[in-house]
Amino acid sequence: xxxxxxxxxxxxxxxxxxxxxxxxxxxxxxxxxxxxxxxxxxxxxxxxxxxxxxxxxxxxxxxxxxxxxxxxxxxxxxxxxxxxxxxxxxxxxxxxxxxxxxxxxxxxxxxxxxxxxxxxxxxxxxxxxxxxxxxxxxxxxxxxxxxxxxxxxxxxxxxxxxxxxxxxxxxxxxxxxxxxxxxxxxxxxxxxxxxxxxxxxxxxxxxxxxxxxxxxxxxxxxxxxxxxxxxxxxxxxxxxxxxxxxxxxxxxxxxxxxxxxxxxxxxxxxxxxxxxxxxxxxxxxxxxxxxxxxxxxxxxxxxxxxxxxxxxxxxxxxxxxx
Numbered sequence: 151x152x153x154x155x156x157x158x159x160x161x162x163x164x165x166x167x168x169x170x171x172x173x174x175x176x177x178x179x180x181x182x183x184x185x186x187x188x189x190x191x192x193x194x195x196x197x198x199x200x201x202x203x204x205x206x207x208x209x210x211x212x213x214x215x216x217x218x219x220x221x222x223x224x225x226x227x228x229x230x231x232x233x234x235x236x237x238x239x240x241x242x243x244x245x246x247x248x249x250x251x252x253x254x255x256x257x258x259x260x261x262x263x264x265x266x267x268x269x270x271x272x273x274x275x276x277x278x279x280x281x282x283x284x285x286x287x288x289x290x291x292x293x294x295x296x297x298x299x300x301x302x303x304x305x306x307x308x309x310x311x312x313x314x315x316x317x318x319x320x321x322x323x324x325x326x327x328x329x330x331x332x333x334x335x336x337x338x339x340x341x342x343x344x345x346x347x348x349x350x351x352x353x354x355x356x357x358x359x360x361x362x363x364x365x366x367x368x369x370x371x372x373x374x375x376x377x378x379x380x381x382x383x384x385x386x387x388x389x390x391x392x393x394x395x396x397x398x399x400x401x402x403x404x405x406x407x408x409x410x411x412x413x414x415x416x417x418x419x420x421x422x423x424x425x426x427x428x429x430x431x432x433x434x435x436x437x438x439x440x441x442x443x444x445x446x447x448x449x450x451x452x453x454x455x456x457x458x459x460x461x462x463x464x465x466x467x468x469x470x471x472x
Contacts, residue, residue, distance in 0.1 A: 195275025
């Protein structure tokens with residue numbers, strides 16, 4: 151109740167921002183960007199909602215934005231809107247279907263072939279499905295899109311981020327979009343094979359499980375990056391209450407015509423703010439570090455999930471042992 155009242159009141163936290171801070175306000179006040187270098191950011195799910203606002207805000211700060219999208223027409227419309235707002239913005243469009251491991255692999259190879267640096271990766275895309283659907287890889291669609299696709303995307307691009315950070319001296323940042331409802335998941339219903347092939351499907355539970363997985367992923371990758379002394383961080387964020395395509399698809403979950411796209415502010419803050427320099431494996435809400443669930447903080451669970459996912463992807467894409 152206390153957190154809800156704080157959210158509704160828009161009370162700012164230690165960062166100087168709160169639930170009513172907008173993405174543009176956050177991006178405008180951040181001094182993380184270096185004028186002499188053009189940073190490159192990949193933002194998934196940027197054709198609408200939080201992703202679109204994030205892309206617009208960072209592009210306005212001079213960041214080169216790469217938008218991988220399933221719907222290229224919608225991506226082109228966003229590019230036009232960004233360029234109208236900022237004629238000097240550089241926006242690159244690419245095709246991807248995050249539910250398809252082969253498509254994610256193809257996009258990563260195409261991006262790496264461009265020879266661009268990579269400073270920021272925002273794993274923003276997400277779906278919510280009321281009914282049980284499966285990806286082309288025969289995995290439950292919500293888990294495949296929200297977690298598996300972003301896992302592979304991060305795995306294939308992380309070395310480029312480490313290399314870019316070494317060459318530029320600018321810390322690389324990975325942001326996983328999660329949700330406060332990750333805390334609804336108990337240990338008894340968080341089992342890898344059951345999430346891939348659920349028997350008794352519940353859309354809200356599947357979404358919550360995928361969002362718990364994104365936090366655990368950030369926790370484990372943060373440990374691995376620290377072990378490598380890499381100048382790259384990874385954090386998870388809860389965007390706040392927003393009106394996006396996810397929730398329009400399930401009006402009984404969160405509804406209301408007066409909801410605003412405030413959620414992009416936290417993604418921008420973690421991607422750009424100097425206050426977040428060196429912070430990794432953390433969870434942010436309304437532009438401030440926050441607490442996640444006990445399960446989300448379980449290092450052994452994070453390691454187990456990472457190993458299971460890695461083995462699955464190796465078998466599926468590379469036909470090699472884990």
